[in-house]
Amino acid sequence: MKDSEHSYSRVRRLKNQIKAVVTNPYNVIVLVAIILLTYLIVFPLVDMLSRTFVLSQRDLRAVGGTGHVAGEFTFYYWQKLFASDLTKSLLVMPLLHSLEIGFAVSVGSIVLGAVLAWLMVRSDLPFKPFFSLAVIIPYMIPSWVKSQAWLSMFRTPRIGGSPGFFTALMLKAGISNEVIEAIIAPIAYGPLAIVVVLSLHYYAYTYLLVSAALNSINSELEEMGEIQGASKALILRRITFPLVLPAMLSAVILTFSKAIGTFGVINYLGSPVRFRTLSSELYSNSQSQNTQIAFAMAILMICIAAISVFINQQLIGSRKSYATIGGKGGRSTPIGLGVWKPLITVILLAFFVVAIIMPVLILILESCMLQQGTYSLENFTLYYWAGSGNPDIMEGLPGIFKNEQFLLSLFNSCRLTLVNGVFGTIFGQILGYICAKGRGRFHGKLVEQLVFIPYLIPSIAFGGIYLSMFSRPQQLFGVTLIPALYGTFTLLTVTSVVKHLPFASRAGTSNMLQISGELEEAATIEGAGFFKRFIKIVFPLSKGGFISGFMLIFVSIMKELDLIILIMTPSTTTLPYLAFQYQNNNAPQSSDCVAIVMFSIVFLVYALANIFGDADLAKSMAG
Amino acid sequence: MSKIVLQNVDKFYGKNHVLKDLNLTINDGEFMTLLGPSGCGKTTTLRVVSGLEKPQNGFIYMDDKEIVNAKEAKFAPPSQRNLNLVFQSYALWPHMTVFDNVSFGLKIRKESSDVIAKKVASALERMQIGEYAKRYPTELSGGQQQRVAIARAIVSEPRLLLLDEPLSNLDAKLRVDMRSELKRLHHDTGTTIIYVTHDQVEALTMSTRIALFRKGELVQVAPPLELYDNPVNLYTADFIGNPSINFVKGTAEVDGAGMKVTSSMGQVGFERADMTESAPQSGSLAVTLGIRPEQLTISTERDDAHQIEGRVYSGMPAGSETLVSVRVGEDLLTVKELGSTHYSGDQVVYLGYNPKKVNVFATESENLIKYCV
Numbered sequence: 001m002k003d004s005e006h007s008y009s010r011v012r013r014l015k016n017q018i019k020a021v022v023t024n025p026y027n028v029i030v031l032v033a034i035i036l037l038t039y040l041i042v043f044p045l046v047d048m049l050s051r052t053f054v055l056s057q058r059d060l061r062a063v064g065g066t067g068h069v070a071g072e073f074t075f076y077y078w079q080k081l082f083a084s085d086l087t088k089s090l091l092v093m094p095l096l097h098s099l100e101i102g103f104a105v106s107v108g109s110i111v112l113g114a115v116l117a118w119l120m121v122r123s124d125l126p127f128k129p130f131f132s133l134a135v136i137i138p139y140m141i142p143s144w145v146k147s148q149a150w151l152s153m154f155r156t157p158r159i160g161g162s163p164g165f166f167t168a169l170m171l172k173a174g175i176s177n178e179v180i181e182a183i184i185a186p187i188a189y190g191p192l193a194i195v196v197v198l199s200l201h202y203y204a205y206t207y208l209l210v211s212a213a214l215n216s217i218n219s220e221l222e223e224m225g226e227i228q229g230a231s232k233a234l235i236l237r238r239i240t241f242p243l244v245l246p247a248m249l250s251a252v253i254l255t256f257s258k259a260i261g262t263f264g265v266i267n268y269l270g271s272p273v274r275f276r277t278l279s280s281e282l283y284s285n286s287q288s289q290n291t292q293i294a295f296a297m298a299i300l301m302i303c304i305a306a307i308s309v310f311i312n313q314q315l316i317g318s319r320k321s322y323a324t325i326g327g328k329g330g331r332s333t334p335i336g337l338g339v340w341k342p343l344i345t346v347i348l349l350a351f352f353v354v355a356i357i358m359p360v361l362i363l364i365l366e367s368c369m370l371q372q373g374t375y376s377l378e379n380f381t382l383y384y385w386a387g388s389g390n391p392d393i394m395e396g397l398p399g400i401f402k403n404e405q406f407l408l409s410l411f412n413s414c415r416l417t418l419v420n421g422v423f424g425t426i427f428g429q430i431l432g433y434i435c436a437k438g439r440g441r442f443h444g445k446l447v448e449q450l451v452f453i454p455y456l457i458p459s460i461a462f463g464g465i466y467l468s469m470f471s472r473p474q475q476l477f478g479v480t481l482i483p484a485l486y487g488t489f490t491l492l493t494v495t496s497v498v499k500h501l502p503f504a505s506r507a508g509t510s511n512m513l514q515i516s517g518e519l520e521e522a523a524t525i526e527g528a529g530f531f532k533r534f535i536k537i538v539f540p541l542s543k544g545g546f547i548s549g550f551m552l553i554f555v556s557i558m559k560e561l562d563l564i565i566l567i568m569t570p571s572t573t574t575l576p577y578l579a580f581q582y583q584n585n586n587a588p589q590s591s592d593c594v595a596i597v598m599f600s601i602v603f604l605v606y607a608l609a610n611i612f613g614d615a616d617l618a619k620s621m622a623g
Numbered sequence: 624m625s626k627i628v629l630q631n632v633d634k635f636y637g638k639n640h641v642l643k644d645l646n647l648t649i650n651d652g653e654f655m656t657l658l659g660p661s662g663c664g665k666t667t668t669l670r671v672v673s674g675l676e677k678p679q680n681g682f683i684y685m686d687d688k689e690i691v692n693a694k695e696a697k698f699a700p701p702s703q704r705n706l707n708l709v710f711q712s713y714a715l716w717p718h719m720t721v722f723d724n725v726s727f728g729l730k731i732r733k734e735s736s737d738v739i740a741k742k743v744a745s746a747l748e749r750m751q752i753g754e755y756a757k758r759y760p761t762e763l764s765g766g767q768q769q770r771v772a773i774a775r776a777i778v779s780e781p782r783l784l785l786l787d788e789p790l791s792n793l794d795a796k797l798r799v800d801m802r803s804e805l806k807r808l809h810h811d812t813g814t815t816i817i818y819v820t821h822d823q824v825e826a827l828t829m830s831t832r833i834a835l836f837r838k839g840e841l842v843q844v845a846p847p848l849e850l851y852d853n854p855v856n857l858y859t860a861d862f863i864g865n866p867s868i869n870f871v872k873g874t875a876e877v878d879g880a881g882m883k884v885t886s887s888m889g890q891v892g893f894e895r896a897d898m899t900e901s902a903p904q905s906g907s908l909a910v911t912l913g914i915r916p917e918q919l920t921i922s923t924e925r926d927d928a929h930q931i932e933g934r935v936y937s938g939m940p941a942g943s944e945t946l947v948s949v950r951v952g953e954d955l956l957t958v959k960e961l962g963s964t965h966y967s968g969d970q971v972v973y974l975g976y977n978p979k980k981v982n983v984f985a986t987e988s989e990n991l992i993k994y995c996v
Contacts, residue, residue, distance in 0.1 A: 008694055016696040518714035521675050526728030526779075527702030536727075540718045 025530040030434055030443050037450040040498050044465045045302075045453070051468065052077050052296045058289070077292040081300075090281065090293070095300075098260050098277040101194055105259040106252050108199030113206025114248060119344065120207075121214040122240070124334040126345055134352045139204035140602045141360070142559030142576060144264030145595040146197045148583065149359030151268060152366045152592070154188035156181055162372035164188070165362055189273040194266060198259055200355050205258075206251035213247035214240075222335075232335065253312045257305040261458025263562045264580065279460050279562070286464055286566055295468070298461030305456040360599070367592035384589040400593045408571075409578040410597070413558060415489070416574060420496045421554040424504045427497065428549050429542060432508020433534075437517075448509075455502035459562035466495045467567050487569040495567060496557050503556070504549055511545025512538070551609045558602050625686055625705070625782035625815045626651045627672060632681030633693075634667055641667045642678065643839040649817060654809050656818045656826040659836030660862070665819045666711075668836075669785050672817060673708050674701035685783070706783035707776035711791060713768050715760040715775075721747070722756040725775045732779070746778035749808075766797045773805075777812065786818045790825065802829055823863050827851060835859055853982065857989040860913045860982060866946060869919070869956045871912040872986065877903050882993075884910055884983065887952035888931055891978045893993050902985075902992035910992070913982035916959035920975040921947060930973035938966030949974060 021027050055063060057070040059077075068074075081091050119125050120132055138146075155164035158181050163171055167188075170180050186192060217240065225235040263279040270280065278301055286294040337344055366372065370381040383390070387399035400406040431451055438444020454462060470485040485491035515538060523533045539546075561576040568577045575598040582591035627649040634642035642664045649655045657665035670676040672683065674690075677698050683691035690699040707728075715724050722743055729739045747753045750770040760768055769789065776784060786805070790798045806829050809816050820826055826833045827847040834844045843855045854860035860868050873886025881895045882902075922930070936948035936955060940963045947958045947966055951974065958974065966972070983993035 012697070013695040016698075020696065020698065516712065516714065518710045518712055519716055522708070522710060522714040522716070522775075523727065524675065525673060525701045525706070525708045526775075527731045528727070532731065537716060541716075 026437070029430065030438070030447070033431060033434060033447060034443070034450070037447065040494070041450055041453050044469045045457075047469055048295045048465045049299060052292050052299065054292075056292060059292075077296050081293060081296050091297075091300075094276050094278045094281045097191070097275060098279065098301075098304075100191060101198070101262075101266075101277060102256045102260045104191070104195040105198040105202060106256045108195060109201075109203035109255050110206050110248060110252060112199060113203035113251065114210050114244070116203070117207045117211035117214055118236075118240075119348070121211045122219075122335050123337050124341070125337065125348075126341070131348065131352075134356060135207055136204065136606075137356050137603075138201055139208075140555060140559075140606060141201075141356075141599055142264070142561065142595075143198060143201040143262065144268060144561050144576065144580065145363070145559075145599060146201060146359060147193075147265045147268035148579070148588070148591060148595060149363045150193055150197050151188065152362045152588075153359070154184055154193075155372075156185050156188055158185075165365075185273075189269055190275050191270075193269040194275070197265055197269065198262065202255045202258060205254045206248065209247045209251045209254075210244050213244040217243050249312050249315055253309055256308050257456065257458065260301060260304060261460055261562060263460045263565065264576075267580075268583065279458060282460055282464065283565065286467075291468060294464055298458070298464050301458045301461050302456055305458065309456060360596075363592050364596060367589050367596060369589060372588060384593050397587055397590060400590060400597070403590075405570075405573065406578060406594065409573045409575050409594070412489070412492075412572060413574040413576075413598070413601075416492055416496065417554050417558045419493055420500070420557045421550045423493070424497045424500050424553040424557075425508075425546055425549040428501065428504025428506075428553075429508040429511065429546060431501065431505035432510070432512045433538065435505065435509040436512035451501050451505045453502075454499050457499075459499065459560075460566065462499050463495060463563050463566040466491065466498075470494070486567075487572065489572055491567055492564055492572055492574075495564060496560065499563055500553050500556060503552055507545060507549040507552060508542075511542045511549070514545075515541050547609060551606065554605055555602055558598060558605075626684075627783065627815070627817070628682075628684040628687075629668070629672070630682040630684075632668075632671060632678045632683065634664075634671060634676065634678045641839050642671070645681070645839075645841060647834055647841060647844065649815060652813050652815055654806075654816045654818065654829060654831045656820060656830035656833045657836060658820060658823060658826040658833050658862075660821055663836040664839040665821075665836050666787055667839075669708075669787055669817060669819050672783075673706060673785055674699060674704055675708075704783070705781055706785060707779060707781040708785040709772050709776045709787065709789045711788040713760075713772040713792075715768055715771055717760055720757055720759055721752070721763070721771050724760065724771060725778050727775070728779050742778050743774075746774040749777065750774045766793055766801070769793060769801065773808070777808070777814075780812075780814075782815065784814045784816045786816065788820055789818075791820070791822070798825075805829060824865060827863070835862065852995045853991060854913075855991050857911060857913075857984050860984070860991075864915060866916050866957045866959065868982075869912075869914045869916065869954070871914065871951075871954050871956070873910050873912055874907060875910040875983070876907050877905050879904065882983075884912065886912060887954050888912060888914075888976070889929065891981070893978060893981075893983065897979070897996055898983075898993050899991055901990060909986040911984045911986045913984060914956070914976055915980070916946070916957040918976050918980045919956065919958040921949070921958045921960055922973050922975075923970070925973045927973075927975055930975045933972055933974055935966045935968060935970040935972055937968065938964070940965065947972070 053073055053075070055068060055070055055072050055074040055076060060068055060070060063074070063076055080086060084090075116135055120128060120135065125131065151164060153165045154167060155162065156167055157163050157177065167180055167184055170184070171177075221243070222235050222239055225239045230238070260277075261279055263283055266275070266277050266280045267283070270276065278297055282294050282297045282301070285291075285297065367384055368380055368382060370379050370383060381387070383399055385399045386401045388402050389398040397403065431447060435444055435448045435451070438447065457465070467486070470482070470491050473480045473484045474482040485494070519541070520533050520537055523537050528536065559576060560574075561580055564574065565577060565580070568574075573581070575594055579591045579594040579598070582588070582594065627647075629645055629647045632642055632645040633640070645664075645668065647668075657668055659665050667676060671678050671691075678691065678693050680693050681691065682689065682693070685704060689697070690704055691697065716727070719727070725743045725746060726739050729742060734742070743756070744753065747756055750773055752767055752770045752774065755763060755767060755771070760771065763771065769792070773789070776786075789805075790801050793801060802825060805818075809829075818825075818829065827850075830847055832844060832846050833850050835842045835850065837858055843850060843859050850859065851863055854863055857870070861870075871886050871888050873884045873888070875882045875884045879895065881893050881898065883890060883892050925932075931951055933949040933951040933956070936950050938948075939946040942963055943961070945960045945962065945964050945966075947960065949956050949958055949972060956974065980995050981993070982991060982995050984990060985992050
C-alpha cells in the first residue's frame with residue numbers, strides 16, 4: 001500500500017478532528033476554564049478600565065458647560081487624578097505613602113523572615129519544634145487584629161479615646177498627658193506603627209518561602225566552602241545567600257503587592273492621624289460614590305504591582321530556582337551558633353512574647369474590661385462576651401454570644417470559608433491539572449497567565465471591580481445570564497474564589513506535577529476515560545495537596561477584610577467585617593471579642609489539619 | 624497474535640522531528656526489539672503504536688485494520704487497539720493494592736468479579752507473585768514491582784504487548800533472570816511483543832528480529848545473528864556487540880575477482896562472491912575492516928607467517944574469558960580469549976584471524992561491502 005493508494009476524504013478528516021476535540025473531556029474543560037477565566041478576570045478589568053473614560057450622570061455639573069451628556073467619552077476622571085488641584089491630595093501623597101509603606105514593609109519582613117528561616121533551618125537553635133509553631137502564628141492572626149492589639153497597647157487619650165495598656169501605665173506613673181502624647185502618639189499611629197504591624201504580619205511569607213529554599217540546599221555545598229577555608233560569614237554571604245535569593249525575591253513581590261493593597265491596618269492605625277494611602281483613598285472614594293476615580297486608582301495599583309513583578313522577573317531571570325539543583329536528600333548539618341546561642345534564644349523568646357503572645361493576651365484582657373483603659377479587678381466583666389443588652393453600655397449592644405448580628409456573621413464566615421475552601425480547592429486543582437498537563441503548550445501557558453492576574457490586583461481594588469461588574473445584571477444579546485448579585489452571598493463567594501485562584505492553582509500545579517504522567521497513561525491504556533482517570537487515579541494521589549490547598553484558602557478567607565469590605569451588606573457580614581464595624585463605631589471590646597473568636601477558629605482548624613491531614617502551608621505556597 | 628504495519632510515520636515534538644518517515648512491519652507472534660541509543664525515537668515509536676501519541680503523518684494497521692490515518696485525523700484510542708504496555712517506571716498506582724492494580728482494566732471492561740478474581744490470580748501466579756496480592760506497590764521490591772507491572776499488562780490477554788525498557792531499573796542479576804522469563808512468556812502466550820531497549824545484549828538474546836534506530840530513522844531490521852554478523856554499516860557494527868567490534872583503517876584495490884586490502888593487519892584478499900551488490904566493481908577506495916574480538920586469536924609465539932605482531936596494552940582476565948587490548952601499529956585492538964590467561968604490559972604477542980569472518984566497510988559511505996561468511 002503506497003501513500004497514493006490511500007483514499008482520502010476531507011469530510012472524514014474534519015469529522016474525525018471534530019470528534020476528537022469534542023469527545024475528549026480535557027479539551028472541553030480547558031475551553032470552559034479559559035472562557036470562565038476570561039469572563040471573571042479579563043472582562044472585569046477591561047470593564048473597569050473603560051468605565052474610567054465614561055462620564056457619569058452625577059459628574060455632569062462638575063464637568064461644566066452644556067453639550068455634555070452622561071455616558072460620553074471623557075478624560076475628566078484621569079485628568080482630575082493626574083492634573084488638577086486635587087492631584088496632590090488625591091494621588092501624589094497617597095501614592096508616596098503607599099510606596100513608603102510597601103518598601104519599608106518589604107525590607108522589614110524580608111530581613112525578619114529570612115533571619116528566622118535561617119535560624120530555624122540551618123542553625124542548632126534549641127526548642128525548634130516550639131519556635132517553628134510560634135513563627136507561623138502571626139500568619140494566622142489577621143493584620144487588622146494585630147493593629148487592634150497595637151491600639152490596645154498604645155492608644156493615647158487625645159486621639160484614640162481611652163488609654164492603651166502602656167499609656168495607662170505611664171499615666172499611673174504620673175507622666176503628664178502632653179509628654180505622653182508627644183512620645184506615644186508617633187508610635188501608636190501613623191507610618192511607624194503601620195510598618196511594624198505589617199512587617200510582623202508579612203514576614204511569614206518570607207519565612208515560609210526561604211525556609212523551603214534552605215531546606216532544599218544540600219549542606220555539602222556549604223561544607224565544600226568550609227573545606228576550601230571560607231569563614232562562616234563568608235559561606236553565608238557567598239554560598240547560602242545567593243542560593244536562596246530567588247526565593248527571597250519572590251517573597252519581596254508577595255509582600256510588596258500585599259502591603260500596597262492593604263486597607264484594614266491603614267484604617268486602624270493611619271486614619272487617626274490622617275495618614276492616607278492609595279488603598280484608603282480607594283476605599284473612601286468608592287464609599288462616596290466616586291466610582292470612576294476609585295477605579296482609576298485601582299488601575300494605578302495594578303500597574304504598580306505589575307511593574308514590581310516585571311522587575312522581579314528581570315532580576316531573577318533564568319535563575320528561577322536553585323532549589324532543585326542542590327536537590328533534597330542530602331545531609332543537613334546544623335551550623336553551630338556558638339557563644340551566641342543563649343543570647344539569640346533569649347532574644348527570640350522575647351520577640352515571640354512581645355510580638356505574638358502579648359498582643360493576643362492584651363486583646364483578651366481588653367475584651368473583658370467594662371471600661372477601656374481601666375486596669376482594675378472591679379472593671380472585669382464578661383458583658384461583651386455574653387451580656388444581654390444593657391442600655392447604659394455601648395448603646396445597648398448585647399454581648400456577642402447573645403447578638404444576632406454576631407451569630408449571623410459567624411454563620412456567614414463559616415459558610416463562606418467552607419464553600420470557598422471546597423470550591424476554591426477543586427477549581428485550583430483542576431486549573432493546576434491544566435497547567436501541569438499543558439506545560440510548554442499554548443493552552444497551559446494561557447491558563448497560567450490568566451490565573452496569575454488576580455495576584456496583581458490589590459484586594460481592595462479587586463473587590464471594587466466585582467462590585468461594579470455584578471451590581472447590575474449581566475446580559476448577553478439581551479438575555480440575562482447572571483442577575484444583579486449585589487448584596488448576595490454568591491457575590492462574596494465568587495469574589496473570594498477568583499481572588500484566591502492564583503494560590504489555589506499554584507498549589508494545584510505543584511501537586512499535579514508530582515503525579516507522574518505515566519500513572520495516568522497506564523490507566524488510558526487500560527481503557528479508563530478522562531473522568532474515571534481523574535476519580536480513580538489523579539484525585540486519590542493528590543489528596544494531601546487538596547488538604548493543604550484547602551487550609552491555605554480557609555485561613556486566608558476566614559481573616560479576609562480588604563477584599564470583601566466594599567461588597568459587604570448587613571445580611572452578608574463576616575466576622576472580620578463585624579470587628580471592623582465595631583471598631584469604627586467605638587465598641588472596641590466587642591470588636592476584640594469578635595477578633596478572638598475568629599482567631600480561635602483559624603488556629604483550631606490549622607491545628608486539626610496539621611494533626612490529621614499532614615497539611616503543610618509552606619508546601620502549598622512555595623509551588 | 625497480531626500483525627502491525629507502520630507506514631510513512633512522522634512524529635514531531637514542536638520543531639523536533641523525532642520519527643522520520645518510518646516504515647516497519649511487525650509480524651504476527653514476533654518478538655520485535657526496537658534498539659538504539661537514548662533519544663533515537665524507539666520509545667516514541669512504541670507510544671505511537673500504543674495510541675498515547677498521535678503521529679503527524681502516516682498510517683498504522685493492526686491485522687489489516689486501519690488504526691491510524693493521520694491524513695484523515697483518525698486515531699483509534701488505546702483501549703480499542705487490544706494491546707497493553709509495561710512502562711519503564713512500571714507506573715503502578717501507589718494507592719492501590721497489587722490486586723487492584725492488576726484488576727483495574729478488567730473492572731473497566733465490566734467483567735464479572737468471578738472472572739476477574741480468576742484472571743488476576745492466574746496472571747499473578749504466572750509471574751510468581753500470588754502471595755503479594757494484598758500488598759501495596761511501595762511494600763514490594765523493584766523486581767516484584769516489575770512482575771506486578773507485567774501481570775497487569777498480560778491479565779487482559781492482549782494481542783500485542785508493548786514493553787518500554789522494562790528491565791533497566793533492575794540490578795544486573797535480576798535482569799538476567801527476567802530476560803529468560805520474558806522469553807518464556809513470549810513462548811507460552813504467543814503474543815506479539817514490541818520491546819524497547821538500549822541494551823544490545825537484551826536485544827540479541829531475546830528477539831526474533833531487531834529494528835535498529837538512529838536519530839529517528841531505521842538503520843537495519845534483521846534477526847539478531849544477522850545483525851551481529853553482517854551489520855549494514857559502521858554505525859550498526861559499532862552499536863552491536865560487547866566488547867565492541869575492532870575497526871582497522873585500510874585501502875582496497877577492487878577488480879572483478881574481488882579486492883585486496885592493505886592495512887596494519889597486513890595484506891588480505893577477499894573474493895567477489897563474499898562482497899555485497901553495492902560494492903564497487905573496480906578502482907581503489909578507503910575501507911574499514913571490522914573484526915569481532917572473538918575472531919582474533921592470540922599467542923605468545925609466532926606459529927604462522929600470517930600472524931601480526933603486536934604489544935599488549937593491558938590484559939583483563941575475568942574467569943571464563945580474557946579481554947586483551949593489543950597495540951598494532953596505530954590501532955588498539957581488543958581480543959577475546961576463552962579461559963583465563965595472564966598477559967603483562969608491553970609483552971609481544973601475535974594475532975591471527977580468518978579473512979572470511981571479517982566485515983569490510985567503505986569508509987566514505989560507511990556501508991558494508993564485504994559479508995562475514
